[in-house]
Amino acid sequence: xxxxxxxxxxxxxxxxxxxxxxxxxxxxxxxxxxxxxxxxxxxxxxxxxxxxxxxxxxxxxxxxxxxxxxxxxxxxxxxxxxxxxxxxxxxxxxxxxxxxxxxxxxxxxxxx
Amino acid sequence: xxxxxxxxxxxxxxxxxxxxxxxxxxxxxxxxxxxxxxxxxxxxxxxxxxxxxxxxxxxxxxxxxxxxxxxxxxxxxxxxxxxxxxxxxxxxxxxxxxxxxxxxxxxxxxxxxxxxx
Numbered sequence: 001x002x003x004x005x006x007x008x009x010x011x012x013x014x015x016x017x018x019x020x021x022x023x024x025x026x027x028x029x030x031x032x033x034x035x036x037x038x039x040x041x042x043x044x045x046x047x048x049x050x051x052x053x054x055x056x057x058x059x060x061x062x063x064x065x066x067x068x069x070x071x072x073x074x075x076x077x078x079x080x081x082x083x084x085x086x087x088x089x090x091x092x093x094x095x096x097x098x099x100x101x102x103x104x105x106x107x108x109x110x111x112x
Numbered sequence: 113x114x115x116x117x118x119x120x121x122x123x124x125x126x127x128x129x130x131x132x133x134x135x136x137x138x139x140x141x142x143x144x145x146x147x148x149x150x151x152x153x154x155x156x157x158x159x160x161x162x163x164x165x166x167x168x169x170x171x172x173x174x175x176x177x178x179x180x181x182x183x184x185x186x187x188x189x190x191x192x193x194x195x196x197x198x199x200x201x202x203x204x205x206x207x208x209x210x211x212x213x214x215x216x217x218x219x220x221x222x223x224x225x226x227x228x229x
Contacts, residue, residue: 042223043114043116043220043221046219049217089155100218102147102155103154105154
């Protein structure tokens, strides 16, 4: 069936380095993608989104890249900080009908 | 503060108990959701309400019963649960363009951690 998943369950980076979290999706009809961050004991929080008519979008220290050809999504975090330690989820939806479908998540650990 | 408040934050119940989870959103949104988050599994959509009408029920067992009395409040009534129902239950809301039928960004509460003994 259609699904959204993540390549790696865990990622460790040194403080100050850049982080890249990847996500693959299988539904070619998906046209809206979101990255969420979930800290321990909290609900998921919106980070950044992108629609399929774009291939890149930048926020504050974060960039989302979308490659529709290979159905791949990535989240880049610049100058990773200890406060970035969390589980990151990608989610997708298809215009017209579907609520967000979430991937399993990648746990990012920042090493001071 | 996300604008979505869930109570209780933690709940322990026996398999024969009846309890309810409550969610309130202060964002003026027109859609509310229940998601289940279990360890090592993706967030699972349980129910969706648009303008108080249930629009999604993802094959959720009848021991989970949602209620949406108005666009700001959402309940999840629990009865005769099983230990495998232990999970974090997340409520979310969003502002949907029903004419366009597009679902967008969700605002989540902190969740209710449920343990079924």
